[in-house]
Structure formats: C-alpha cells, structure tokens
Amino acid sequence: MIDRVRNFINKEKMINGGETVLAGVSGGADSVCLFYILMSLSKELSFNLEVIHINHMIRKEAEGEAFFVEKLCEKYNIPFHRKDVDIPRIFRESGLSEEEAGRIERYKAFEEIADKIEKEKGTKVLIATAHNTNDQAETMLHNLFRGTKLKGLSGIKPVRKHGNHTIIRPILPLSRAEIEEYLHSIGQDFCVDQSNNTDEFTRNRIRHNILPVAEKEINKGAVRHVAEAAAFLSDIDDYIEDKARLVLNASSVTKDGELVIDLDKLQDISPFVKERLMMLALKEILPGIKDITAAHIDALIEMAENSAGTKSYDLPYKITVTRAYNKMSFCKKDKTENTGGKKEKGNYSKVRISKNELTTKGKETFDLPGLGEVRLCLFPADNTKEIPTGEYTKWLDYDKINNTMSFRTREKGDRISVSNGTKTLKKLMIDEKIPAHMREELIIFADDEEVIWIPGFRMNDKYKIGESTSQILAVEVTSLQLVKGR
Template sequence: MIKKVEKYIEQYHMIEKGDRIVLGVSGGADSISLFFVMLELSEKYNIDIVVVHVNHGIRGEEAKQDEEYVQRLCKERGVEFECVRVNVKELAKQQKLSEEEMGRKVRYEAFAKIAKIYNCNKLAVAHNQNDVSETVLLNLFRGSGLKGLVGIEPVRGNIIRPLLCVERSEIEKYLLERNIEYHNDATNFETNYTRNKIRLKVLPYVESEVNERASEHIAKSAGILSQASSFIDMEACKLYKRCVKEQDGVFEIRLESFETGHIILQREVVRKVLFAIAKKQKDIEMSHVDSVLELIKRGAGKRVDLPYHMEAIHYYNKVVLRKKTLVKKEKLEKEAVIPGSIRIPGTNMELSFELITVEEENRRELEKLYAVKKNDYTKWFDYDKIRNTVLARYRKTGDYFECNSNGNRKKLKDFFIDQKVPAEKRERILLLADGNHIIWAIGFRISEYYKVSSGTRRILKVKVDGGNEHEG
C-alpha cells in the first residue's frame, strides 16, 4: 500500500521537500494509517509533521481514550501533538447546523489554527476511495451538478488526501499486517447520519447484489468526471468574465453575452454566482440553477426565491442575483413650498419652487428662455391648471398622466413598462403629483396637460438638485 500511496502523492504533486504538514488524526483506521504512512515517507521527503486531534465532546470516555491514544503514539515517535477540545453539540445548536456539519467545521478551523501556530503550509486528511463513492452517491441523491459527482479532490488548495487511491479494506489490511491498533468511533455505525446510511446500507447492498467492485468503479468514474469538470470550469470562467458584473454583493448576468454560451457553461456560471453570494455550496442544488435558467425564459419582471435568502430577478437585458433586502418602501408625501424649497428624506435631492407671473412686457423674454432650456432637471408648468396641493411622493395605484395634446391618459405603470424601467427602480422614482395626476416623473417626462402654452398666466418653475440619483 505504501508504494501505491507514494505513486499517488507524486502523481498529484502533493508533497515537496521541506513541507510542514498538519495531520488530522482522530484515532480511527484511516487517520492512523495516514499517520504511519506519512512517518515512513517523512525521511524521503524531508517533511515535518504536526498531529492535530479534535475532541468533539460527544462520546465521553471513548473520546478521551481516542485522544490519549493519539497523544501516546506521537510521544513515542517524537511527533508534535496538539489537541483541540470543543462542544460540538452546543455549537451546532447555536449555529443551527447538524452535528455532522458542525464537526467538520470545527475540525478544519482547528487545523487552520494549529497550522498557523506551527507555520505549516499543508494539511493532510485521511479520506479514502470509499469516501469518494459515498460522497458521489450522496451528492447524486441530493440533486448535485457535475461538481458534486466529482466526489473528493486529491488536492484542494493546501489540503492533500494521500489515501484517496486506496480502499478501506486495504487500509485495514495494512494495519493488521503491522499489528497497529486503531479505535472505532461508535457514531460511524449509527444510521442517524445520511452518509452513514450510504456507507452501512446502500453501498453494501449494491456491492452484494449488483457489482462487488461498485465502490471502486464509482471512484474511477468520479476521476474521469473530474477531468471533464476541470475543462468545463475553465470554459465557464471565460464566459463568467464576459457576462457577470458584481458590485457590493449584487451580481448581474448580462444576457446578450450569457446566451452565447452552451447550456452546460450557463449552468456553471449560475452556480458560481450562487456560491459567491451564499459563500457556501451546501444545499445549492441543480434545481436551483435550473430555476434561474427557467426565469430567463419566462420574461422580464419575474423573480424566483433561492436558498440562503437569495433571489434572482429578470430585468429586460439582465438577471440580477443577490441577497434579499428587507428594506420597506419609504412613505413620502412632502408638500411643495411655493415659493421655497424642500429636501427629500433618504436622498440628496432638493426641490426648489418659483412662481413666475407672465406679463405682456416679459412674455417674449420668457418664451425665449422656455425655447432654449435643455436641462432635464428644471421644468416649467402652467400653475393655474394644478387643482390640488403639489406633493412630492413615490408612486401609488391609479397614478396617470396625459401623454399627448389630445388629452389621452396613460397609466404611470404602463409608461414605466414601456420605458423598461425595472420594477424596483419604479418604487424609488420621485414624482410631483396633483392628486393621482402626475405632473412630472422626475428624470423621465411631464404630463402634456401642465405644459406651458401661449395662454399661461402663471408659471411654476421647479428645479431639482441631486436629480441624477434617478439615472442609471
């Protein structure tokens, strides 16, 4: 087995001379065999080993015996030993995770902490070939994509898995031949955990009733899929760079570029975005990726809920993915001060109002000014046509304006749809309103009804400072 493992280490360039390696050792067969294998190879590679044992505080006296056994092994062989004790049950409750998830989390946190103290550059863990097949089946049953069917990678960042090439039976034979003791974790034989159900029930049945080498074949298939996945990932990264834009945790997928990619690459791009927002991969399944792709087909204005409080919204030329915001729409109704000015809460906008009386002697001058003004944020209105108190507010049901000189009305909602204004942005567009009749949708257009004409006697001049908040 040693030669097989050594060949595997060299195949994946796991170890280089002078490495300082943290070794996760629980006391079970896998980690104990890894301990002795690494000891045998330490002289050849000139590596230093630091053993880390994590006591999860779950199995009482058994856990204590495991800790003492691993400590004794290290002491007898002059290997640095560190033990980290945690109460996994209590932490799992606090963080609302399963004990299995919490246990994994605290182990890797402990490994990283000790690695920093001892200036270690790598971490070796004792996953074997059977773990690969269990992981593949677990991910398959959960609806994982291609990444999940790859199983467990031999090298991921600074984590190495030298025993991934050997089966559990080979490990047990290696220990038996050398008369090396190891401890069995009783929780590994309980079917409370999903992985244990696959290990203890599913795989044994498949190997006895379908193919006795099923576990080996699954692991080999995972290796082939890993190569395919690497190629797909490389191509997906190219598409990602072309079509994904991120700002402040909000991701935009620009559809014009996105839709040039093959469906497999599109799926990978969506997965990458979801992982980036959630900052984790667990519970993000292929069905969630497909729901985003289906959203694109359904047309603009649609949205879909996703795990970890994420959402995807389809706008006209893009899909936006992000964490949901719980910001309530601000209620705003500010009366215009004529003449005077008002500030709009929650924005940098200030509206100033001026009333101009049109006299015969100044009419021509005013007409010239009106003809040449080009400022989108300064507007003139026929003040005498306004029937109610002028309010600065956000939109309400029933809002409308007159869209032409014939007096035809258009609902504000329909106007925003025609202008392809995203639904969320509509809620934050400031309006000047005369009841439900919109005088001015600031940054967009005014109602024809209030336009200044030759018969206008009084002009309401409105100027907006900070109005470009509505742009973009």
C-alpha cells in the same frame, strides 16, 4: 501501498516540498494509516508532519482516543495539537445535525491550528484528511440518492481550497480493507468508533447495507468502480468549471459588490456551462454557498432565458438576482428592501384565507413576498385524476381543514403530523436538515397551529387525499422567489 500513495500525491501535485502537513488523526484506522504513510514519505517529499486531534466531546471513549493519538505522536516525536470542541452544545444551540455541526467545527479547528503554525514557523500549511475509496463511493451514492447534478457525483476532491488553506486527501486511492490490512501487517492498533457500527446515519446505511451487497452479489470491485467513476466525473466537472469561469470573466463586470452579466454573451454556450456559470456568479457575491441547490440554479437559468419583463429572485444568504432587459445582476442586500406590505415575524406579510370565502370563490391567486405567486383552487374529488407529487404543488383533503388557513412564517406551538407521529415544527426542520438561518424566514401553509405544508419540503400526512375525500384544495406556487435551501 506507500508507492501508490506517493504516486497519487505526485499526480495530483499535493505537496511541492518545504510545507508543513497538518494531518487530522482521530485514532481510527483510516487516520492512523494516514499518519504512518505521511511519516514514511515526509523525508523523501521534503515536508514536516504535524498532527491535530479534535475531541468532539460526544462519546465517553473520546478522552481515551485523544490520549491514544497523543502517545502515538510522542513515540515518533511528531508535534501534536489537541482541540476540544463541545459539539453537543453547538448541536443544541445551532439547530444543525450533530454530524454537520461536527464537520463544520472540525474544519474550523483545522484552519485555526494551521494559521497558528504558519504564524509561528513561517511555512505553508497543508491540511491532510484520511478520506479513502470507501468514503468516495459512499459520498457519491449519498449525493445521488438525495438528488444531485455533476458536482455532487464528483465526490471528494483529492485537493481543494478551504479558507486560506489547501486540503489534501493522500490516501483516497486506498480501500478501507487495504488500510486495516496494512495496520495489521505493521502491528499497529487503532481505535474503533462504535457509532460507525450503527445505522443511525444515512452514510452508515450505505456503508453497511448497500455497498457490501453490491460487492458480494454484483461485482467484487463495486466500491472501487464507483470511486473511479467519481474521479472521472470530477475531471469533467473541473473542465466545465474552467469553461464557465472563462465565459463569466468575458461577460460580466463587478462594481460595489454587484456582479452584472451581459446575457447577450451567453447565447451560444452549453447548458452545462451556463449552470456552472450561475453558481460561480453567486460565489463571487458570497463564497461558501452550501445551501444553493439545483432548484435555485434552474430558477436563475429560467430568468436568464426569459426576456419578458423584469424579474427578481431572492435566494438564501440574502442574495438578490434581478434581470432588466439583457442584464442580470447579482448582489447581497437586506431582504426587508422592496418587499412591501405590513411586516410580521420574519419580515414577511401574513396572508389569511377564510374557508367560507374560498368555498364561494373557488379560486384565489396572490403574490406572497418571500415565496412567489400562489394559486389556490377548490374542486370536487375525482378519483380518476393523478395526484401531483411536485415539491411546489400539493392536493389536500379540504374537509380536514378546520380553521382559517394562512401563509406565514413559523410560530411557537406549530406542529405537523408525519408517518411516525406528531412533531413540533422545530423538530421537523432539524430532521429535514433545513438550515438554521432559513427557519425564521421559511413560509409555511397552516391550519391555525397545525402546519399543512412547508413548500419545497414536507406536507402534513393528516391532509393527504383518501377514499373519503369529497373536496380537494390544490395549492400551487407558480412563480418562485425563495426556493428551498437544503
């Protein structure tokens, strides 16, 4: 097993020699295995090993796990760094999920300790994490089920940049079963996180209910095959990224924080390369754009390929993309610019629609800054028509709307009915993993304090069409300016 890891490290060019490898060790089987294998290879591959343990302060067992890792390092005289992070507090204040808050703070701590080591010892620091084959398979399936393109299917990269440092995953080729068998063979205990045995998190459901069935009833090598497919797709993804980078460099100029692409030079490139080029262009303006989705990229490609007139799109992180003739510009600026109209909460104009007025007119079309062109149409229910299921088109039971409707940003007291009861809008946004920075600017369609629909996210179950529906209100966002940032 150590030979396999050594070969993998060499194949991926993870360690050149002379570096310090800072290994994240939680005390679980994966990270303890990482610790032993790196310790075994440190002399041969000429690197110094140090360990960081992060106490997330979530579970009562956390202090014991920190003590376990510290004693393990003392036993082998390996430098030990401990970082306590109050994840429950950050979770409450940020609006992120506990899992996402933990991941973000974990990598912040890695960076902080790596910077400290580099400053004190003058050596390059590599950050090693204990991701394995099962993690790779779970990540690929998780992304596939949520909706993704090639990059999401590529799973976990063996080597990647993070801030000023490089993250390496030396035991990525090893399965969880192999890891535990190895630790048992050398008589080494490890900590068990009981939360991993529950189905509270989506990843755990894949781990407990999908992969075991696949291995038992389809192919015993299912996990390995999924991980191998992710690695193969990762190579393809790297190839496309290299091609896109070459095209971007040849077709764009950057000045004063604005990147401008000559669209005439994108005429003959592959759609796959064009998609990646758009993502790279956004990263040139603001690295780390996690909330940019396939919907955003599709909107930008549509803009690039449609030469009629001048168009502008606002994206998360206050990025604005504008097309004028054959030039497409990317820049970061305040969303309050060029929106026009009287501003209320969230820098958006509030649009009210009277029920009586809509009943008389039948149709209503208007532009809503921050969302785009919105069209409302009222018509009698017809059971022969297929109800649309698009994220930006909804048919509603008009009879259940009681008050003046409005498109607006969220307000205190907003609530929404879902299958398991009524939630506050704040709780729903957390459950839907809508990023905290988007919540104040997200446009909702409301019936007084009752949220009817969050375009791009969730509709209120109360307003769904049923057998008793007599009138249908069709609401469609026909020209997106700000699309969902999940």
